[in-house]
Each structure stands twice: as C-alpha cells, then as structure tokens.
Amino acid sequence: TRTSRPQRILKAVQRKATVGDPQSVITAIDHFCRHREWAMNVGDEKGSILDSVVNEVSPVTVLELGTYCGYSTVRIARLLPPGACVITLEFNPDYAAIARQVIKWSGLEDKVQLVEGASGDWIPWMKEHFGVQAFDLVFLDHWKERYLPDTKLLEECGLIQKGTVLLADNVICPGTPDYLEYVRNSPHYNSQYYRSHLEYTKAEDGLEKSVFLGY
Numbered sequence: 001t002r003t004s005r006p007q008r009i010l011k012a013v014q015r016k017a018t019v020g021d022p023q024s025v026i027t028a029i030d031h032f033c034r035h036r037e038w039a040m041n042v043g044d045e046k047g048s049i050l051d052s053v054v055n056e057v058s059p060v061t062v063l064e065l066g067t068y069c070g071y072s073t074v075r076i077a078r079l080l081p082p083g084a085c086v087i088t089l090e091f092n093p094d095y096a097a098i099a100r101q102v103i104k105w106s107g108l109e110d111k112v113q114l115v116e117g118a119s120g121d122w123i124p125w126m127k128e129h130f131g132v133q134a135f136d137l138v139f140l141d142h143w144k145e146r147y148l149p150d151t152k153l154l155e156e157c158g159l160i161q162k163g164t165v166l167l168a169d170n171v172i173c174p175g176t177p178d179y180l181e182y183v184r185n186s187p188h189y190n191s192q193y194y195r196s197h198l199e200y201t202k203a204e205d206g207l208e209k210s211v212f213l214g215y
C-alpha cells in the first residue's frame with residue numbers, strides 16, 4: 001500500500017479530530033484502530049490507567065520511551081499543568097514526523113519535547129541537554145527487550161530518584177519478563193500490576209507501576 005499505517009492514522013486525526021482538542025485526537029485514533037486498522041497505541045482501556053497514574057503523580061518532568069504516532073504522548077501531555085512537560089524519544093524518523101503532526105493537531109506542542117534518536121544514546125545526555133534533575137514519571141513503551149537495559153541506564157545516570165514512578169506497557173503481551181523480574185524482586189522498587197487488555201482486543205495485557213524507593 002502506498003501510505004504507511006502511521007500516515008493513515010494521521011489522516012484519520014486530520015479528518016475526524018478538532019485542532020486544539022486533545023480528547024478528539026485520542027478518540028479519532030482509538031476509533032480508527034478499533035474499527036479500521038489495529039495499531040500498537042496504548043489504547044483507551046490501558047490509556048485510562050495511564051491517565052490515573054499521571055493524575056496521581058502530577059509529574060513536572062515525564063520521559064516517554066517510544067513515541068510511535070504520539071497517542072500516549074497526547075494522553076500524558078493533555079493532563080500536565082503549565083510548566084510541566086513530557087520528553088518523548090523516537091528513533092524512527094518517519095514515526096517521529098507523524099507524531100509531531102499528531103501532537104501539533106492536539107495543540108500540545110508547548111508541553112512536549114519530541115527527540116528523534118535512540119534511548120541508549122540520549123538518556124546519558126538528559127541532564128546536560130534538557131536540564132533534567134530526575135524524572136517524576138517514565139512511561140516505557142518502546143522495544144520490550146530494551147525496558148530493562150534502559151531502566152538500568154536511567155539509574156546509572158541518576159535520572160531515577162526516590163519517588164520516581166516507572167509505568168511499563170505490555171508487561172504481559174508481548175511481555176517483558178526480564179524487566180518484570182527485576183522491578184518485582186528489587187528491594188529498591190515497590191511494584192504493582194494493573195491488569196487490563198491488549199489495546200483494542202480481548203487478550204490480556206497490563207501495565208506495571210514501579211515506584212523507586214531510593215538506595
């Protein structure tokens with residue numbers, strides 16, 4: 001097919017959503033992915049859990065790993081107060097280009113810093129380049145085998161401090177066994193599983209919320 005799925009998702013947003021209305025962007029993507037083409041957005045069911053964690057943490061600085069089309073970026077950014085922001089890392093330039101337009105359509109570009117590049121390359125530069133002290137919330141939704149190494153890298157870089165909340169998508173499907181084992185067995189994290197379903201399906205999936213307790 002001539003266009004990519006992310007391009008078709010963007011078209012659905014431009015057709016169905018209202019500029020400056022983040023909820024209409026979320027609704028347009030969910031409708032398209034439920035009724036036209038499945039895509040790996042966190043979705044509406046797990047998205048509600050994401051919303052509740054964002055509201056509970058009321059973060060000032062958020063890190064998102066894996067922007068894809070920007071669906072969860074918009075979900076997070078729409079809940080942030082003035083002065084708070086989400087830094088989202090995406091290393092596929094085509095996906096990043098689509099996400100920028102989705103974020104722009106939602107009117108949330110002032111609360112989002114989309115960085116085109118790989119998490120492993122950028123995490124070590126977060127403090128210096130973005131003046132980040134530590135993240136209040138990290139949303140992991142990139143390659144599943146990268147959750148654990150990137151969490152360890154964030155720890156090593158001092159970007160996870162007492163009270164930092166990690167929220168990981170897909171801990172059941174596709175699954176992140178090594179990450180789950182780490183956060184559930186580490187004395188430095190208090191972990192809990194939020195049971196849900198794989199986006200737009202009846203399959204089980206869930207989010208794991210892990211609070212860093214300090215060293």
Ligand SMILES: O=C(NC/C=C/[C@H]1O[C@@H](n2cnc3c(NCCO)ncnc32)[C@H](O)[C@@H]1O)c1cc(-c2ccc(F)cc2)cc(O)c1O
Pocket residue numbers: 040041042065066067068069089090091092095117118119120141142143144146169170173174198199
């Ligand atoms: O695979 C899934 N997500 C991956 C996301 C990747 C996005 O993140 C970007 N990305 C990846 N690694 C990095 C990186 N750093 C690491 C490399 O250096 N640094 C920056 N950006 C990165 C990619 O470019 C994509 O934009 C998934 C699958 C299912 C699924 C379930 C059931 C099925 F049957 C099929 C699929 C459901 C889900 O919710 C899922 O999230």
Ligand SMILES: [Mg+2]
Pocket residue numbers: 040041042141169170
């Ligand atoms: Mg996911």
